[in-house]
Amino acid sequence: MSIPLAAKAQSVKLQTIVVKIGTSSLTQTDNQLALSVLARLVETLSHLQRQGHRVILVSSGAVGVGCVRLGLRERPKSIEQKQAVAAVGQGRLMRIYDDLFTVLNQPIAQVLLTRSDLIQRSRYVNSYHTFRQLFKLNVIPIVNENDTVAVDELKFGDNDTLSALVASLVGADWLFLLTDVDRLYSADPRANPDAEPITWVQHLGDLNIDVGDRGSAWGTGGMITKLEAARIATNSGIRMAITNGQAPDNILKILTGEPLGTQFAPQPKPNNARKRWIANGLRPSGRLYLDPGAVQAIGQDGKSLLPAGIAMIEGTFQSQDAVVLCDLNGQEIARGLVNYNHHELQQIRGRRSSEISMILGYDGADTVVHRDNLVLNPDSLSPKLNLVAEDDEAR
Ligand SMILES: Nc1ncnc2c1ncn2[C@@H]1O[C@H](COP(=O)(O)OP(=O)(O)O)[C@@H](O)[C@H]1O
Numbered sequence: 557m558s559i560p561l562a563a564k565a566q567s568v569k570l571q572t573i574v575v576k577i578g579t580s581s582l583t584q585t586d587n588q589l590a591l592s593v594l595a596r597l598v599e600t601l602s603h604l605q606r607q608g609h610r611v612i613l614v615s616s617g618a619v620g621v622g623c624v625r626l627g628l629r630e631r632p633k634s635i636e637q638k639q640a641v642a643a644v645g646q647g648r649l650m651r652i653y654d655d656l657f658t659v660l661n662q663p664i665a666q667v668l669l670t671r672s673d674l675i676q677r678s679r680y681v682n683s684y685h686t687f688r689q690l691f692k693l694n695v696i697p698i699v700n701e702n703d704t705v706a707v708d709e710l711k712f713g714d715n716d717t718l719s720a721l722v723a724s725l726v727g728a729d730w731l732f733l734l735t736d737v738d739r740l741y742s743a744d745p746r747a748n749p750d751a752e753p754i755t756w757v758q759h760l761g762d763l764n765i766d767v768g769d770r771g772s773a774w775g776t777g778g779m780i781t782k783l784e785a786a787r788i789a790t791n792s793g794i795r796m797a798i799t800n801g802q803a804p805d806n807i808l809k810i811l812t813g814e815p816l817g818t819q820f821a822p823q824p825k826p827n828n829a830r831k832r833w834i835a836n837g838l839r840p841s842g843r844l845y846l847d848p849g850a851v852q853a854i855g856q857d858g859k860s861l862l863p864a865g866i867a868m869i870e871g872t873f874q875s876q877d878a879v880v881l882c883d884l885n886g887q888e889i890a891r892g893l894v895n896y897n898h899h900e901l902q903q904i905r906g907r908r909s910s911e912i913s914m915i916l917g918y919d920g921a922d923t924v925v926h927r928d929n930l931v932l933n934p935d936s937l938s939p940k941l942n943l944v945a946e947d948d949e950a951r
């Protein structure tokens with residue numbers, strides 16, 4: 557029997573590493589597949605796996621590869637077209653990955669997820685168990701959105717967000733976003749040659765940059781979705797890096813401490829997986845505006861939210877839905893699962909908990925959001941720190 561791979565790794569600290577590669581890195585300017593990039597990516601990930609790390613690849617490209625297969629020169633616009641083209645491309649993409657990984661004797665698995673898989677707690681937990689089993693089998697899971705079935709209102713839409721949610725789900729140490737620029741800049745470097753490179757981001761809330769309104773011709777979301785991914789990942793205690801997809805071995809260099817790309821500091825993470833699910837997996841369906849006393853009680857004193865501290869509510873939600881808790885200026889303080897629907901909450905907001913049964917005519921929870929179901933937003937508590945230009949030492 558062969559020695560388990562994890563046991564072979566000696567001085568390397570074993571980590572869970574999620575790598576996302578975008579369409580812009582997988583395709584060349586003539587819209588053909590960038591085979592050499594794929595091969596180097598496969599070598600890098602197989603190497604990490606052999607060292608004993610747990611590796612997940614989130615790969616875009618179903619639509620791009622489908623277009624190449626069908627001879628389409630532009631990314632399709634309508635949802636139906638994209639779904640059909642993704643169905644053509646996804647199988648082909650996996651075949652290419654399997655051929656390349658097989659050369660290195662590395663087994664892979666296809667995992668296709670939709671937003672609702674991560675919203676529903678039981679499916680979220682099941683997905684987690686599947687990843688755990690795949691790690692035990694020394695398999696590299698290759699994840700993509702299940703484009704052919706995802707409905708518009710429940711789409712990730714971009715794999716940046718998906719990769720951050722997957723990283724949060726598995727409790728990853730690192731998330732790498734491989735793209736067609738070498739790092740984040742103060743503005744889109746294609747449109748602004750003078751844009752300043754950014755190497756280190758301590759707190760996302762302090763980032764003040766221009767991200768344009770779109771990505772490359774084939775990519776989805778551009779930098780906006782990468783920064784959203786950074787919010788989810790760093791708030792889950794995950795360190796993130798944006799680096800050039802042309803050089804996948806940058807991942808190895810960054811892991812050994814080289815200051816390549818743009819790196820984002822992990823924030824203190826919610827200490828249990830369920831809280832990470834509340835903070836990141838769920839889509840809030842309402843907002844509760846809190847008075848200063850309630851902001852202090854939940855933000856500083858670790859208390860549950862009571863109806864007395866709610867000044868205003870927005871949105872249509874049911875009991876146990878996720879809601880955002882914010883101050884009177886709309887600044888997000890926390891997210892949580894609410895114990896009352898929006899009708900009930902309109903009636904009891906601003907009132908004492910002891911009045912709830914009299915107002916509603918039945919007994920309900922004393923709290924609107926119990927502290928066990930409440931996750932503070934680290935950005936709202938962060939001190940002011942800012943971008944670091946290329947030459948500065950920030951770590
Ligand atoms: N501030 C910025 N810094 C770096 N790139 C930016 C910025 N704003 C916009 N971009 C654009 O984002 C693009 C990468 O996003 P995208 O095309 O969606 O890539 P991917 O396919 O890798 O997800 C870059 O090609 C760049 O033009």
Ligand SMILES: N[C@@H](CCC(=O)OP(=O)(O)O)C(=O)O
Pocket residue numbers: 577578579580615616617618619620642700701703713714715716771774775776777778
């Ligand atoms: N699920 C889609 C991913 C779309 C997407 O996010 O693309 P990109 O911005 O290139 O990462 C696909 O496989 O084409």
